[in-house]
Amino acid sequence: MKIALVSEHASPLALAGGVDAGGQNIYVAHVARQLLRAGHQVDVFTRRDRALLPPISQMDGVRVIHVPVGPAMQLPKEKLLPHMPAFAAFLLDFCRKERQCYDVIHANFFMSGLAALAVKDALKVPLVMTFHALGRVRRLHQGASDGFPDARFAIEDELVRRADCVVAECPADRDDLIEHYRADPARIAVIACGFDPGEFSPLDPAEARRRLGWTPDEFAVLQLGRLVERKGIDNVVQGVAALEARHGVRAQLYVVGGDAQTPNEIATPEIARLRDVARRCGIEERVRFVGRRERAQLRDFYCAADVFVTTPWYEPFGITPVEAMACATPVIGAEVGGIRHTVRHGETGWLVPPRDPVALAARLRDIHADPAQARAMGEAGRARAQAHFTWRRIGQQLEALYARLAGAPAAQGEHERMVANARAASLRAFG
Structure with missing residues (x-):
């Protein structure tokens, strides 16, 4: 498959640990690498936040496309929503110029989802949505310190309604989607985040x-x-x-x-x-x-x-x-x-x-x-x-989900088996 990952503020190339560089950056980087290792072509779209970045970088064979919208500097993610129409226009134009359209587009965070809707609508590409954080739940916990506008809620409502599948990262995330967004449980896949055994293992x-x-x-x-x-x-x-x-x-x-x-x-x-x-x-x-x-x-x-x-x-x-x-x-x-x-x-x-x-x-x-x-x-x-919780397992579960949505040319029975295995793995992991 040819897969697009959209992550507007969280580049897979960024060093984790900063204010806006954390789990989402790690998630996108490792998912991209796992899909590449499985034989798929993977592109990641993220906003250009430094002036010297090239239009396209390589990350272990994954293309990272730096979308030139807004000032070429780091901005708080709370300030990026006004730049999303331009991001969406760039994304759609890039997809139209590609010789082969993407089989699936996986948006990470609500602003990425907003941009990806343009591709879904114009090119009929299946959209997978991972929110990483939900606006209504965040507002409940952070109150006035939440810097995002209320417009976020309506955008998330639309994404929950229109995405082909929403990925919840744990059962609590799934419950929040159902309670606060009236999500259809049948269109939610619970797929966790992970770790790389090559990075993390015991040491004396x-x-x-x-x-x-x-x-x-x-x-x-x-x-x-x-x-x-x-x-x-x-x-x-x-x-x-x-x-x-x-x-x-x-x-x-x-x-x-x-x-x-x-x-x-x-x-x-x-x-x-x-x-x-x-x-x-x-x-x-x-x-x-x-x-x-x-x-x-x-x-x-x-x-x-x-x-x-x-x-x-x-x-x-x-x-x-x-x-x-x-x-x-x-x-x-x-x-x-x-x-x-x-x-x-x-x-x-x-x-x-x-x-x-x-x-x-x-x-x-x-x-x-x-x-x-x-x-x-x-x-x-x-x-x-x-x-x-290895990234390899998470990658396999996402791959099965993408294949099912994209109708990839493999035996449907194999796809169904992979999806069933992914669901069973989620139940074993979370109980």
Whole structure:
């Protein structure tokens, strides 16, 4: 098949960890690579956000088309909606000029879906839609701090109604689509996000700490990902403080992520807020902001940590808990969104309420007090990640979905078998 992936603000070439560079960038990059390895031709369309970018880049054989709309600079995704008509016009013109039209177009995020509708309508190309976050659910959690206009809701309504299939990343995402958007359950496919075993696997913790320069015997807590308020990193800081105040356990918290290699409060304003939280909690010297790191370096951080913690208020899926599990590190996660389905409470780690540092401190104490149980949780997490959440499995499930929608010239029985297997895999993964 010839497949187009549209990801207007999240380029697969971007370094993850910045304000608008996270799970969607990783998702698009890995899905594109998996489809290419399966023998398909794959193009990714993303907005040109730097002046020196060529019109088309290559990523391991995948074409990345930089769409020249808006200023050639990084813009907050909340400011991109006015540029989507031009994005749609470029996308449609590019498709018309191609010698062979795409068999399927997979839009990522609602603005990409808006642009892709032009191709669906004009060229009758099947449209697959992954939202990665839903506007109404985001507004419920973020209130006035949500920078997107209300117009987003009507756009998402139309996409839910008109897309040939909507991909939900977990059962909670599926439930939100049905409850808040009246989505047809028969047109929703639950397909998770994943990890690459070539990137993430266990490593001797002592060796990982030596590489990073961490103290060998400290109790190390890791928070890794985008540094934005909804990720609840202030809750992790407060939880580490409560761990000492209530349970007498001192921990070192490492915060990895941001818009610069060196922690920079100008480039990443959230760092300033979090430092103030740590200062008010009396643990400023035990919260270390590491800065953004290349993906090749992240394995060392996951493996060096005694526990990985992520307590967002809202998380459609959450790739970092799966990556930590793949490295055999126990996870404490907020009982929200996809995290409450990927992390098995009491088996691969613990689930806690968001915005509850006392509950978090109690589970940190449990990890610290019972190293044998922590190791067992890490191993259980690794087995779960390997069984259900590799990008190879996710790629196969998407491939089967695309083939069914595009009517690819293979035996229909084989397509039906692949779709049935994908559904069964989703049930096994999420229970």
